[in-house]
Amino acid sequence: xxxxxxxxxxxxxxxxxxxxxxxxxxxxxxxxxxxxxxxxxxxxxxxxxxxxxxxxxxxxxxxxxxxxxxxxxxxxxxxxxxxxxxxxxxxxxxxxxxxxxxxxxxxxxxxxxxxxxxxxxxxxxxxxxxxxxxxxxxxxxxxxxxxxxxxxxxxxxxxxxxxxxxxxxxxxxxxxxxxxxxxxxxxxxxxxxxxxxxxxxxxxxxxxxxxxxxxxxxxxxxxxxxxxxxxxxxxxxxxxxxxxxxxxxxxxxxxxxxxxxxxxxxxxxxxxxxxxxxxxxxxxxxxxxxxxxxxxxxxxxxxxxxxxxxxxxxxxxxxxxxxxxxxxxxxxxxxxxxxxxxxxxxxxxxxxxxxxxxxxx
Amino acid sequence: xxxxxxxxxxxxxxxxxxxxxxxxxxxxxxxxxxxxxxxxxxxxxxxxxxxxxxxxxxxxxxxxxxxxxxxxxxxxxxxxxxxxxxxxxxxxxxxxxxxxxxxxxxxxxxxxxxxxxxxxxxxxxxxxxxxxxxxxxxxxxxxxxxxxxxxxxxxxxxxxxxxxxxxxxxxxxxxxxxxxxxxxxxxxxxxxxxxxxxxxxxxxxxxxxxxxxxxxxxxxxxxxxxxxxxxxxxxxxxxxxxxxxxxxxxxxxxxxxxxxxxxxxxxxxxxxxxxxxxxxxx
Numbered sequence: 001x002x003x004x005x006x007x008x009x010x011x012x013x014x015x016x017x018x019x020x021x022x023x024x025x026x027x028x029x030x031x032x033x034x035x036x037x038x039x040x041x042x043x044x045x046x047x048x049x050x051x052x053x054x055x056x057x058x059x060x061x062x063x064x065x066x067x068x069x070x071x072x073x074x075x076x077x078x079x080x081x082x083x084x085x086x087x088x089x090x091x092x093x094x095x096x097x098x099x100x101x102x103x104x105x106x107x108x109x110x111x112x113x114x115x116x117x118x119x120x121x122x123x124x125x126x127x128x129x130x131x132x133x134x135x136x137x138x139x140x141x142x143x144x145x146x147x148x149x150x151x152x153x154x155x156x157x158x159x160x161x162x163x164x165x166x167x168x169x170x171x172x173x174x175x176x177x178x179x180x181x182x183x184x185x186x187x188x189x190x191x192x193x194x195x196x197x198x199x200x201x202x203x204x205x206x207x208x209x210x211x212x213x214x215x216x217x218x219x220x221x222x223x224x225x226x227x228x229x230x231x232x233x234x235x236x237x238x239x240x241x242x243x244x245x246x247x248x249x250x251x252x253x254x255x256x257x258x259x260x261x262x263x264x265x266x267x268x269x270x271x272x273x274x275x276x277x278x279x280x281x282x283x284x285x286x287x288x289x290x291x292x293x294x295x296x297x298x299x300x301x302x303x304x305x306x307x308x309x310x311x312x313x314x315x316x317x318x319x320x321x322x323x324x325x326x327x328x329x330x331x332x333x334x335x336x337x338x339x340x341x342x343x344x345x346x347x348x349x350x351x352x353x354x355x356x357x358x359x360x361x
Numbered sequence: 362x363x364x365x366x367x368x369x370x371x372x373x374x375x376x377x378x379x380x381x382x383x384x385x386x387x388x389x390x391x392x393x394x395x396x397x398x399x400x401x402x403x404x405x406x407x408x409x410x411x412x413x414x415x416x417x418x419x420x421x422x423x424x425x426x427x428x429x430x431x432x433x434x435x436x437x438x439x440x441x442x443x444x445x446x447x448x449x450x451x452x453x454x455x456x457x458x459x460x461x462x463x464x465x466x467x468x469x470x471x472x473x474x475x476x477x478x479x480x481x482x483x484x485x486x487x488x489x490x491x492x493x494x495x496x497x498x499x500x501x502x503x504x505x506x507x508x509x510x511x512x513x514x515x516x517x518x519x520x521x522x523x524x525x526x527x528x529x530x531x532x533x534x535x536x537x538x539x540x541x542x543x544x545x546x547x548x549x550x551x552x553x554x555x556x557x558x559x560x561x562x563x564x565x566x567x568x569x570x571x572x573x574x575x576x577x578x579x580x581x582x583x584x585x586x587x588x589x590x591x592x593x594x595x596x597x598x599x600x601x602x603x604x605x606x607x608x609x610x611x612x613x614x615x616x617x618x619x620x621x622x623x624x625x626x627x628x629x630x631x632x633x634x635x636x637x638x639x640x641x642x643x
Contacts, residue, residue, distance in 0.1 A: 053537050074543035086534035090556040099552070100542030147542075 002064025002077075002154035002187055003029045004050065009059035011045055011211075019045045021211040022059070027204060030185040032178070034219075036198035037208035038234070044159055046208070047191045051080050051157050064154050074103075079148035080157040084164060085140045087132040087147075093119075094128040097146045118146040121180070138169045145177070149184065156181065156188040162197065174200060195235050199223070207231050229356030232263045238298060240265050240350070241324050243283075260354025266298070266327035268348035271340050280345040283324055287338050297333045299326040301340065388620070395419070395613035402609045414610060422614040427599050435615050438592040441510075442574055443622065445591060448511035449573030450566050457517050458558065461524035462550055466536070476525075483518040487579055498583060505589045510580055514573065520565055527561050528554065563633035571623045592619045 004027045011020035019042045027033040035043040048054040050061055052073035060067050068076050079100075087096050094115055101111045119125045122142040132140055141161065148156055158177070162170045178201055181188050192198055198205055199219045207214040207222065207230075215227040219235075226232035232240045241264045264281065275282060285301025292298075301324050326342045334340050351360040390409075394402055397412035423436040463469075464476045487494060494513045503509030531554070539549040580591040590598070596619065599612050627634070 051537075051541065053540065073537075073540045078541065080538070080541050082534045082538065084532060084534055086532065086538040088535065088538075088553055090553075090559075099544075103543035103548065147538075 003027055003031075004033075004064075004155055004187060004189065005060075005062040006046075006050075007060040007062065009046070009049065009061060010057045011042070011049060011054065012057045019211055020049070020057075023208075023211075023213050025204075025206055025213065025216050027187055027189060030187055031203040032181055032188045032190065032201055033204045033206060034190045034192060034198045034202035035206045035208060036192055036195055036234075037214075039193055041208045042211040043191045043193075043208050047157055047159055047189060050155070050189060051078055052076050077154040078157055079151045079153040079155075080159065081144045081148050081161045083160040085132075085144040085161075087140060087143055089132055092129050092131060093124060093135070093143050093146075096132065096143055097150050100147065100151055114150045114152075115146075118150045121149070122146050137165050138173065141165060141173060145180070149180070154187065156186050158188065158190040160192055161190075162192075163194075170197075177201070195237060199235070205235075207234060209234075225359065226263070226350060227359050229261055229263065229352050232350055232352070236265060238266050238325050238327065241269070242356075243324070244354070259351035259360050261352035261356050263350035263352065264324075264344045264348065265350075266325040268344045269324070269326040269342040270344070271299075271326065271328065271334070272343045273341065275343075280343055281349065282341055282343045285324055285326075285340050285342055287334050287336050287340060288323065290333055290336060292331055292333070294331070296327055296329050297331060299328065299333055299340070300324075301326060301342065388617075391613045391616050395610050395617055397610055399606065399608055399610050403606055418610045418614050419618075422611045422618070427608050427611050428605065433587040433590055433595060435592065435595065435611075435618055437588060438590050438595040438615075439618060439622070441507075441589060442591040442593065442619075444507050445510045445576065445580070446570050446573035446622070448507060449514050449576075450569035452511060452515035453517040453520050453569050454562055454565055456515055457520035458524050458555075458562070461521050461528055462554065464521075465525055465528040466546070479518050479521050481518075482516065483522075487514060491578070491582070495582060504583050505586050509583050510576075510589075510591070511573070514576065514579065517569075520569070523561065523565065524558065527558060531557060560633055560636045563630050563636075567626055567630050567634045570626050574619075574623055 006023055006025055009020060009023045010018070012018045023046060025033075035046060037043045045054055049056050050063075052068065052071060056069050061069060063076055063078070088099065091099065097115045097118060098111050101114060115128075116125070119128055122145060124139070124142055124146060127135065127139065132143065135143065141164075144161065161177070162173055165173060174197055177190075190197075190201060192201075202219045204216065205219045205222050206216050209230050214234075215222055215231045222231060223235055226235060226240075229242055233242060243262050243264070245259060245262055262281065269283075272282075283301075283303060285299075285303060287299055287301050289300040290297060291300075303322050303324060324342065326340075349361070352358060353360065393409060393411050394407060395418055396415040397407055398414060401407055401412070422434075423439075424434050426432045426434040460479065464472060464479075498504060498509045498513060501509075503512070535553060536549060539553055544552060575593060576591070577593045577597075581594045581597075584590055584594065592615065596612060596615050599615060600607055602608075
């Protein structure tokens with residue numbers, strides 16, 4: 001049991017590339033911390049630095065009150081679950097789990113107790129004699145988890161452990177990982193690029209972009225009050241609408257009227273006939289596309305002044321400029337080509353500076 | 362396999378049988394000759410069916426030897442060849458797997474130059490460097506010894522390259538998982554890399570054993586004593602006789618005996634050998 005603290009951690013490669021540009025956060029004892037960000041943002045590198053698989057260029061990593069910058073991975077009292085599981089292909093499930101314990105010189109009966117216990121928890125007892133290649137993806141994943149928990153480490157590190165599983169299994173394993181972590185109450189750091197995994201697993205969410213921390217906090221707090229437009233667009237699916245008041249003709253009064261960027265979550269927009277509610281925003285849209293997923297309906301609309309231009313997304317996962325996404329409950333909705341008005345109340349608006357680096361409300 | 366119909370199937374079989382006969386007939390003939398009476402062979406009246414001297418000839422060959430220029434029993438030659446082939450095969454595998462491990466997994470100064478030096482030795486087989494190699498072996502007083510027979514042939518760029526290529530396909534995460542599991546460089550090598558290389562080692566062993574067994578030029582150069590002679594050199598010496606008739610049945614028996622160990626190695630290790638060449642177990 002331990003807390004993990006990162007103090008101004010940096011990583012620069014010999015070719016001058018700065019992968020991590022000064023990261024600072026602390027994970028409390030027993031907490032589940034999720035590092036999330038687009039690929040290439042440095043989240044895996046950061047995790048590997050905590051594990052000791054990458055050197056630290058400057059700053060300090062502290063596990064349980066001990067600075068571990070110069071400590072070998074095996075002596076950091078951590079266990080890691082890899083994306084491709086990294087099971088020893090020639091060893092049985094039992095030996096895969098027991099290997100690390102034997103290397104530490106643990107007595108045979110103790111090794112056996114721990115492995116049997118982990119196998120029982122993970123429902124692997126019937127498969128202890130099998131080789132990894134005889135297991136399904138989900139079972140391999142559980143062996144990798146087993147290898148981590150038999151160690152009874154201070155910290156679990158997960159490097160995108162679910163990304164090789166199919167969608168259904170991923171959800172099941174996600175719940176299992178969370179339950180297991182709750183029961184063992186071991187401090188955990190989990191890396192993922194899937195914001196849904198991040199939201200559902202995290203006690204503390206660390207959103208990263210380009211080697212820097214964008215925002216740290218409780219997942220719902222981050223969802224409700226994203227600190228930058230990057231976080232606003234990254235957290236939440238479908239993504240938040242980000243509009244520039246100047247282009248979209250939004251007039252904001254009172255505090256925050258200087259905002260250069262306005263964000264509106266798709267679910268905060270409603271279809272209405274009249275004017276915007278007190279101080280809110282009204283957008284006149286032409287319906288371009290409709291997605292009905294059953295419980296709710298997504299309406300993609302082009303803003304009136306942009307109608308006629310084809311909208312092409314500049315970045316994957318983000319809406320193309322001029323397009324606004326409205327999310328309404330149920331299966332009813334307008335038809336394609338229809339003109340609608342979407343309104344959002346003032347208190348649901350997220351106001352940012354024009355460069356998107358600072359939140360104003 | 363594609364199942365073939367009617368005539369095409371027969372044509373295929375005819376072609377295959379023709380091939381088998383072309384390859385197997387000389388071997389069969391050697392065996393037949395080894396069971397015949399020497400006079401019959403010398404007269405050119407050799408029958409195509411095995412004769413009645415099988416036990417006699419083979420006993421004479423293995424335990425006594427010819428009465429010609431080499432009187433060494435072939436059993437002893439086979440032992441020499443076996444020791445040399447095993448030393449070469451095992452030595453080559455041991456040396457090259459260790460050097461490949463160093464080149465792939467460790468960062469040390471001049472790592473790539475060292476790798477290229479190993480690579481360049483591919484272009485320098487024994488035949489090319491035979492004089493300096495002989496000089497070194499002679500200076501080390503290793504003539505007429507097993508060390509002299511095998512050491513100069515042990516260093517192997519081919520095997521080093523093969524293991525290097527294999528190691529580079531082993532996922533890095535395995536090394537990282539080992540590091541977290543507290544396995545140092547030696548344990549990682551012994552517990553993970555060696556077991557994973559098993560099929561590769563078997564495939565190499567088959568190739569290298571046969572290579573070592575069939576060495577001719579080098580043993581011919583550095584062995585002068587009859588009791589250090591290898592079987593390949595021995596056969597040649599048996600044929601040359603100064604005044605007597607070449608004892609063909611014994612020469613042929615020796616040839617048959619010389620074929621047996623490589624055949625045995627291939628048959629025993631065939632499964633592993635094929636797996637080593639086609640399958641990767643990762």
